[in-house]
Amino acid sequence: MVMLRLKNLVTASALLAATVVNAQYNCGDYHKFNCERSTDARFSLNGQSKSASVQVGRPTELNIIVYGGQDYRISFCYDEKIIGDHVVARLVEKVRVPREQDVDVVEKEELRDANGQPTGQFKDVKRTVRKTVFDDERKVLWDNTEHELAQEVEFSAATTKRLVVEVMAPGAAEQKGRAKGLDIGCVGILIEHMPTPNLGF
Amino acid sequence: MFTRTFPVTLLAAALCACGGPGDEQRTGPEKLVIGDSSAAAPAPASLYQMPTPNELFAIVRQMAGEGQKRMMNPTTSADRYATLGGRAFNFGVYCTDLIYASYFDLNVEVVRYYLTVKKLGDQLGLSAAFSEQDFVRLERNLSKGDSLEIISNEAYYKAYEKLQEEEMGPTLALVLAGGWVESLHLVMKQVDAFDPADPLVKRVAEQKFSLEHLIEMMDAYSTDPNVAPIRERMIALRDIYDRLQVQRTTHPGKSSSGRMVLGDDLNVQLTAERYAELQIAVEALRSDLVSPEGTVSAQPNL
Numbered sequence: 161m162v163m164l165r166l167k168n169l170v171t172a173s174a175l176l177a178a179t180v181v182n183a184q185y186n187c188g189d190y191h192k193f194n195c196e197r198s199t200d201a202r203f204s205l206n207g208q209s210k211s212a213s214v215q216v217g218r219p220t221e222l223n224i225i226v227y228g229g230q231d232y233r234i235s236f237c238y239d240e241k242i243i244g245d246h247v248v249a250r251l252v253e254k255v256r257v258p259r260e261q262d263v264d265v266v267e268k269e270e271l272r273d274a275n276g277q278p279t280g281q282f283k284d285v286k287r288t289v290r291k292t293v294f295d296d297e298r299k300v301l302w303d304n305t306e307h308e309l310a311q312e313v314e315f316s317a318a319t320t321k322r323l324v325v326e327v328m329a330p331g332a333a334e335q336k337g338r339a340k341g342l343d344i345g346c347v348g349i350l351i352e353h354m355p356t357p358n359l360g361f
Numbered sequence: 362m363f364t365r366t367f368p369v370t371l372l373a374a375a376l377c378a379c380g381g382p383g384d385e386q387r388t389g390p391e392k393l394v395i396g397d398s399s400a401a402a403p404a405p406a407s408l409y410q411m412p413t414p415n416e417l418f419a420i421v422r423q424m425a426g427e428g429q430k431r432m433m434n435p436t437t438s439a440d441r442y443a444t445l446g447g448r449a450f451n452f453g454v455y456c457t458d459l460i461y462a463s464y465f466d467l468n469v470e471v472v473r474y475y476l477t478v479k480k481l482g483d484q485l486g487l488s489a490a491f492s493e494q495d496f497v498r499l500e501r502n503l504s505k506g507d508s509l510e511i512i513s514n515e516a517y518y519k520a521y522e523k524l525q526e527e528e529m530g531p532t533l534a535l536v537l538a539g540g541w542v543e544s545l546h547l548v549m550k551q552v553d554a555f556d557p558a559d560p561l562v563k564r565v566a567e568q569k570f571s572l573e574h575l576i577e578m579m580d581a582y583s584t585d586p587n588v589a590p591i592r593e594r595m596i597a598l599r600d601i602y603d604r605l606q607v608q609r610t611t612h613p614g615k616s617s618s619g620r621m622v623l624g625d626d627l628n629v630q631l632t633a634e635r636y637a638e639l640q641i642a643v644e645a646l647r648s649d650l651v652s653p654e655g656t657v658s659a660q661p662n663l
Contacts, residue, residue: 188522188526206412206416207410207412207413207416207514207518207521208410208411208412209410210408210410212406212408214406215406218405218406219405219406220405220406220407220408221405221406221407221408222408222409222410223407223408223409223410223574223577223578224410224412225411225412225570225571225574226623227412227416227417227420227567228567229420230416230420231616231618231620232623251623253623253624256573256603258603292603294603299624301623301624302623314620314621315620315621315622315623316615316616316617316618316620316621316622316623317622317623318612318616318622318626319567319626319627319628320567320568320570320571320627321570321623321624321627322570322573322574323623326405353416355419355420356616356617356618356620357617357618358617358618359617359618359619
């Protein structure tokens with residue numbers, strides 16, 4: 161009888177442990193159930209919201225598009241036992257910038273005989289041409305370390321932009337219970353949007 | 362997805378509530394150093410999301426006239442996509458048409474396109490995204506435009522999530538490419554004549570950024586035989602956008618809502634010549650890829 165109870169207890173513990181591990185790593189819908197929606201009912205859930213497993217100390221970035229003429233609210237939620245009591249976050253604009261670059265190209269040039277007639281033989285000729293190449297540049301637009309580690313931000317997008325939401329988890333100062341030893345937890349990035357309203361008269 | 366995940370999340374939340382975060386002192390805020398050349402931090406994990414087509418249509422609906430069903434890909438072609446690439450790309454096209462129909466009150470088309478999307482979705486292994494209950498709900502709400510928008514968008518989003526969950530990256534890349542091409546095709550068809558000040562033309566110009574974003578997202582699958590040829594053609598479209606000047610100006614003050622304006626104003630200066638070039642390229646790409654497979658000389662998705 162005692163053995164049977166013990167066996168049940170072990171099975172239940174194993175199931176619970178498996179569920180916890182699953183909860184830690186299967187973060188797919190985390191933002192839907194853990195991030196608080198705006199109290200402003202005009203905000204709609206944006207389909208670019210995302211949850212992910214985040215490793216403490218390792219930066220994670222979510223690349224999104226914000227459309228001009230829309231107001232956005234971006235908020236963060238996380239498993240505090242592992243991630244800590246906040247995330248460090250930045251909003252960074254990604255811009256494709258043209259740059260002129262000298263590039264060496266090798267071309268085939270036909271050899272000519274003494275009379276200037278083509279010989280059918282070719283030689284490699286190296287020359288430098290100026291080409292436009294594009295680099296992705298990043299420009300930090302908002303950094304929560306300059307805003308008392310705010311865990312949400314509201315803004316207007318006057319024009320369409322490529323935006324990177326960067327987050328990094330500092331880790332819990334002291335891990336307790338089942339979270340002990342774990343360094344991967346769920347972080348949800350909830351994005352809400354609405355057409356920029358006109359206020360005033 | 363809700364029933365599968367919710368109890369686990371709830372349990373995790375309950376477990377996490379035991380103890381709670383300590384009130385330990387912190388030494389000060391950490392700094393994020395992504396993109397900093399002096400960074401010693403490990404490489405960041407990068408995730409990409411694309412806006413759902415409804416976001417764009419919600420914006421352009423106010424600027425555009427009536428929806429035009431003849432601009433959508435005929436549902437009769439749906440049975441003629443035999444390859445994975447063709448099905449995935451056109452799944453994106455039909456999903457966008459479905460959402461367009463719901464936003465522009467083409468109610469009969471909503472049902473037709475829903476069934477088409479469901480059929481192609483089944484072929485792509487996305488049956489779970491289209492339940493019988495959803496279709497019944499759709500039929501019941503045919504007279505309610507708002508509900509059709511919600512139901513159509515939910516169907517798209519469920520399929521999108523399913524593709525992400527199942528890690529069907531190349532298929533998702535093709536679906537998103539189809540959606541992007543069809544969105545731009547539909548928006549450009551609403552433009553009567555080129556005028557750089559026309560809000561619709563400005564939206565076409567701003568699609569430069571979503572195209573750059575999409576191509577970057579597709580880069581991870583650049584060697585996939587289905588993705589590679591489509592990606593190359595999307596890059597050819599980006600080359601047209603690359604020739605446009607982008608003017609950057611500081612936004613004066615806050616927005617009309619009183620919120621801070623994030624970053625500078627970007628004005629993509631689309632000219633009549635480039636607009637025409639873009640339109641020709643988009644239509645040629647779309648025409649090749651929505652043509653029923655077997656009826657065109659070049660097969661892009663073999």
